[in-house]
Amino acid sequence: MNTVKTVRELRAAVARARSEGKRIGFVPTMGNLHSGHIALITKATQRVDFVVASIFVNPLQFGAGEDLDKYPRTLAADQEKLLQAGCHLLFAPTVEEMYPDGMAGQTRVSVPQLSEGLCGASRPGHFEGVATVVSKLFNMVQPDLAIFGQKDFQQLAVIRALVHDLNMPIQIIGEPTVRAADGLALSSRNGFLSEEQRAIAPEVYRTLTRISDAIKQGERDYPTLINEQIKQLEAAGLRPDYLEIRHALTLRPATAQDRDLVILVAAFLGTTRLIDNLHLNLDATS
Numbered sequence: 001m002n003t004v005k006t007v008r009e010l011r012a013a014v015a016r017a018r019s020e021g022k023r024i025g026f027v028p029t030m031g032n033l034h035s036g037h038i039a040l041i042t043k044a045t046q047r048v049d050f051v052v053a054s055i056f057v058n059p060l061q062f063g064a065g066e067d068l069d070k071y072p073r074t075l076a077a078d079q080e081k082l083l084q085a086g087c088h089l090l091f092a093p094t095v096e097e098m099y100p101d102g103m104a105g106q107t108r109v110s111v112p113q114l115s116e117g118l119c120g121a122s123r124p125g126h127f128e129g130v131a132t133v134v135s136k137l138f139n140m141v142q143p144d145l146a147i148f149g150q151k152d153f154q155q156l157a158v159i160r161a162l163v164h165d166l167n168m169p170i171q172i173i174g175e176p177t178v179r180a181a182d183g184l185a186l187s188s189r190n191g192f193l194s195e196e197q198r199a200i201a202p203e204v205y206r207t208l209t210r211i212s213d214a215i216k217q218g219e220r221d222y223p224t225l226i227n228e229q230i231k232q233l234e235a236a237g238l239r240p241d242y243l244e245i246r247h248a249l250t251l252r253p254a255t256a257q258d259r260d261l262v263i264l265v266a267a268f269l270g271t272t273r274l275i276d277n278l279h280l281n282l283d284a285t286s
Contacts, residue, residue, distance in 0.1 A: 001079070001082060001083045001087050001088060001089065001090060002088070002089050002090070003079060003089075003090040003091075003092055004089065004090070004091055004092075005091075005092055005093055005094065005097065006093070006097055007093070007097065007140050010052075010089070010091045010140055010141065011140065013089050014050075014052065014089070014141060014142065017049070017050040017088070017089075018050075021049075022048070022049035022050040023047075023048040023049050023050065023144045023145075024048060024049075024050050024052060024141065024142070024143040024144050024145075025044035025045075025047055025048035025050070025051045025052065025143055025144065025145050025146070025147065026044075026051075026052045026053075026054070026137070026138075026141045026143035026145070026146040026147070027040045027041055027044055027051065027052070027053045027054075027087075027146070027147050027148075028053075028054045028056075028133075028134060028137050028146070028148075029053060029054065029055055030055065030056065030057045030058065030071065030188070031055040031056075031057065031072070031073060031074060031075065031078050031188075032071070032072035032073070032074050032078070032188040032191070033074075033077075033078045033081050033082070034178075034186045034187075034188065035178050035186055036149055036151065036177070036178035036185075036186040036187075037081075037149075038081055038085045039149075039175060039178050040147045040148070040149060040175055041053060041082060041085040041086065041087050042085055042086070043147055043173070043175055044145075044147050045085070045086040045087075047145060047147075047173075048144060048145060050088050050089070051086065051087050051088050051089070052087075052088065052089045052090075052091060052141050052143065053082055053087050053089070053090050053091070054090070054091040054092070054093075054137055054141075055075065055078055055090065055091075055092045056091075056092070056093055056098060056133070056137075057071050057073065058098075058129060058130075058133040059095060059103065059129075060099075060103055060106070060128075060129035060132055060133055061125075061126050061127075061128075061129030061130050061133065062126075062129070063123050063124060063125060063126065066123070067189075067192075070192075071188070072188060072191060075092060078090075091137075091140070091141070098133070098136065106132065107132070108128050108131075108132050109128065109131040109132045109135045109162060109166075110127075110128050110131065111127060111131050111158045111161050111162050111165070113251075114127075114154070114157045114158050114161050114251055115127035115128070115131070115154075115158055117244075117251070118154050118242055118244065118246075118251070118264055118266070119154050119155075119266060119275065120154070121242070122241050122242070122266065127154070127155070127158050130155055130158060130159075131158055131159070131162050134159055134162070135162060135166070138163075138168055138170060143170055144169075144170070144171065145170060145171040145172070145173055146159075146170055146171075146172055146173070147173045147174075147175055148172065148173070148174055148175070149174070149175055149177060149178070150174045150175060150176055150177050150277070150279070151177040151185050151186075151187070151275065151276065151277070152275070153262055153264060153277040153279075154251065154264070156172075156174050157251055159172060160172050177276070177277075179205065180202075182202040183202045183205035183206065183209075184198075184201050184202045184204070184205060185204075185205065185274075185275075185276045187274070187275075189272055189273065189274070190272075190274075192270075192271070192272040193269060193270075193272055194270070197269045197270055197272070200236055200237050200238065200269060201269060201274060203232075203233065203236040203238060204233070204238065204265055204267055204274050204276050205276055205278075207229050207232060207233055207243070207265060208263050208265060208276060208277070208278040209278065210229060210232075211225060211226070211229055211245070211263050211278075212263060212278050212280050215245075215261065215280060215282070216280070216282070220256035222245050222254060222256070225245075226243050226244065226245065229243060230243050233265075233267055237269070238267040238268065238269055238274075239267060239268040239269075240265070240266070240267045240268075241266035241267055241268065241273065242264070242265065242266050243263075243264070243265045243267075244263070244264050244265075245261055245262075245263050245264075246261070246262050246263075246264060247260065247261065247262075248260040248261055248262040248279055248280075248281070259281065259282040259283045260280075260281050260282075260283070261279070261280045261281070261282065262277055262278070262279050262280070263277060263278045263280065264276075264277045265277065
């Protein structure tokens with residue numbers, strides 16, 4: 001596996017692979033890789049001939065007071081994991097390489113509606129930062145397909161929309177969330193949890209499961225169901241940011257008639273913000 005740090009090197013390496021008739025797959029990350037990331041790389045190796053990963057902690061998607069400075073940067077360990085997983089090329093640019101003219105005047109990509117509410121409400125400007133950097137990376141790599149984890153459900157919806165709306169010839173694949181044995185969704189931010197907090201954290205997924213089970217059993221009073229589960233999260237020691245039932249495709253608030261649902265949650269344990277979701281298609285389960 002080669003590691004490059006400039007757009008010129010990246011494009012040259014991808015051009016060589018494409019000249020050899022290889023299909024290009026892309027997995028963008030912020031590093032500090034765990035088994036969830038590696039699952040995306042593994043899926044890419046099954047679908048294409050040449051896998052490109054990127055590691056870039058994007059300042060544009062972090063708001064004031066968020067954890068940009070303390071976000072773990074573990075390049076050497078990440079390189080070893082990518083190598084073992086079969087990745088062919090790693091793009092690890094600096095902030096200056098990604099934003100050579102600074103970020104203040106950077107052209108921004110905004111995806112309305114899907115970016116609003118949920119994490120978009122709690123983190124103003126976050127999805128504009130995501131959409132902008134992903135658009136830049138897509139233009140740099142020009143992959144045939146790109147793979148993202150479904151743990152960031154709203155992010156995946158935003159990326160699908162920008163690819164569709166901007167006519168990018170890229171297939172977007174969402175891969176199921178990888179979980180620890182106790183159900184906690186794998187995340188780089190889990191490393192911020194204390195031992196005591198880590199024991200509490202699986203309550204997030206248990207909450208999603210309880211809501212899903214209730215809906216499968218016929219519960220349609222969503223406001224009451226959500227309020228009950230918010231109380232349980234709080235009783236467990238979590239501070240809910242949001243807990244909502246949405247239509248899985250549009251992300252609008254779900255109605256009792258909707259069949260394709262996603263239950264989404266964000267909650268704080270101390271200063272660590274955990275997110276998770278559970279997709280529920282009632283037509284598939286009935």
